[in-house]
Amino acid sequence: MVARSRWHHAALLRRWRAWLVTLCALTIAVVALAGGPPQVTVYPERGPCLADAATMRRDHPKMLHEQKHRTVVLGERGARVQLAQCVSCHAGAQSHSVVASERDFCRACHDYVAVKLDCFHCHQGTLGTQSAWRSGEGR
Numbered sequence: 001m002v003a004r005s006r007w008h009h010a011a012l013l014r015r016w017r018a019w020l021v022t023l024c025a026l027t028i029a030v031v032a033l034a035g036g037p038p039q040v041t042v043y044p045e046r047g048p049c050l051a052d053a054a055t056m057r058r059d060h061p062k063m064l065h066e067q068k069h070r071t072v073v074l075g076e077r078g079a080r081v082q083l084a085q086c087v088s089c090h091a092g093a094q095s096h097s098v099v100a101s102e103r104d105f106c107r108a109c110h111d112y113v114a115v116k117l118d119c120f121h122c123h124q125g126t127l128g129t130q131s132a133w134r135s136g137e138g139r
């Protein structure tokens with residue numbers, strides 16, 4: 001009876017140890033993920049962004065919303081901030097899109113931060129065959 005309970009105790013300890021190891025691994029994984037947004041692919045050869053990466057990460061929602069207002073409500077033309085330009089630089093090399101695949105620029109980050117992106121029902125998120133990279137028009 002004593003022997004059996006000692007065995008039982010050892011088995012429980014082993015199980016606890018396995019649990020603790022799993023828990024540590026999970027904690028490390030969660031901390032690593034919380035450390036920052038996913039790595040998004042950028043293509044510097046297509047040209048520089050409207051601002052540095054940190055500014056873009058912080059300000060792109062405001063930039064887009066303000067420009068939308070200026071264009072749609074105030075009728076401004078030839079804007080510097082245009083979704084088509086974002087797409088031309090940020091579309092994936094294979095998908096030609098910022099939203100088609102899970103790894104595409106806008107979608108990868110937005111899925112991760114769980115912020116819905118309701119722009120590409122109307123706006124083109126994928127380059128058409130007629131579209132050109134800004135740095136290589138007519139190619």
Ligand code: HEC
Nearest residue numbers: 042043044046047048049050053056057060082085086089
């Ligand atoms: C001419 C090309 C070009 C255009 C146009 C452009 N980008 Fe960029 N974008 C880049 C490049 C290159 C980087 C990487 C810059 C760096 O790492 O310093 C970048 C970085 C970013 C980042 C930060 C990504 C990260 O986490 O590292 C965001 C967000 C972003 N762009 C959003 C936009 C949006 C929104 C638009 C349209 C309003 C836009 N970009 C237009 C080329 C462009």
Ligand code: HEC
Nearest residue numbers: 037040057060061064086087090098105106109110113115
């Ligand atoms: C590196 C991560 C990242 C990338 C890449 C990124 N976004 Fe965002 N975006 C965010 C985060 C985080 C928010 C919410 C934060 C906030 O509202 O300030 C946001 C908010 C937005 C909003 C406002 C949403 C709303 O409901 O008001 C728009 C519009 C937007 N992003 C468009 C884009 C577009 C278009 C692209 C691709 C060209 C893009 N984002 C790429 C992280 C990203």
Ligand code: HEC
Nearest residue numbers: 064065067068071072079081082083084118119121122123
């Ligand atoms: C119901 C359709 C619709 C939706 C959804 C929509 N837009 Fe637009 N957007 C338009 C139209 C139409 C224009 C005006 C185009 C023009 O006059 O050239 C426009 C213009 C813009 C412009 C001005 C410059 C440009 O890119 O052409 C911006 C910036 C913009 N929208 C951002 C957004 C963002 C960001 C979202 C998502 C949060 C969004 N829009 C969702 C229809 C839409």
